[in-house]
Amino acid sequence: MAGRDELTSYQYRQMRARILRASDVCIMCGHAASDAVDHIVPVARGGARRDPGNLAPIHGVDGCPTCGRKCNNDKGDKLLSEVKRLQTSVDWYAGPQ
Ligand SMILES: [Zn+2]
Ligand SMILES: [Zn+2]
Structure with missing residues (x-):
């Protein structure tokens, strides 16, 4: 899957910083304080x-401080x-956090 146009981590960090500066509202749960970006x-x-x-901004490995979701994980x-x-039927998921 990783092709020649894979972002370097430097390019990713640059892009992430730019996007999170513009907005840190997560595309998955709608809460602020996103610390990662993901492809829409x-x-x-x-x-x-x-x-x-x-x-777009999304909550990364640490999850959302407001609702606790691992948004980037959930999105995949x-x-x-x-x-x-899935978000509307999140109740069925009661696995360990
Ligand atoms: Zn989120
Ligand atoms: Zn949230």
Whole structure:
């Protein structure tokens, strides 16, 4: 999956910093304090890897300080329309945090 146009970590950090400066409201749960960015349309689904317009704030490995979700984990390679559906039925997921 990793191709020649894989972002270097430097490029990723630059892009992440720019996006989080503009907004830190998570695309998954809608709370602030995102510390990561993720592709809105996953690269695996044909989304542009390097297009800042395809990147949005999301809660990373530490999860959301407000609702506790691991938003980036939850999203994975799914489209937002698919995860939004999951979000409304999040009750069924009562696994260990
Ligand atoms: Zn979130
Ligand atoms: Zn949240």
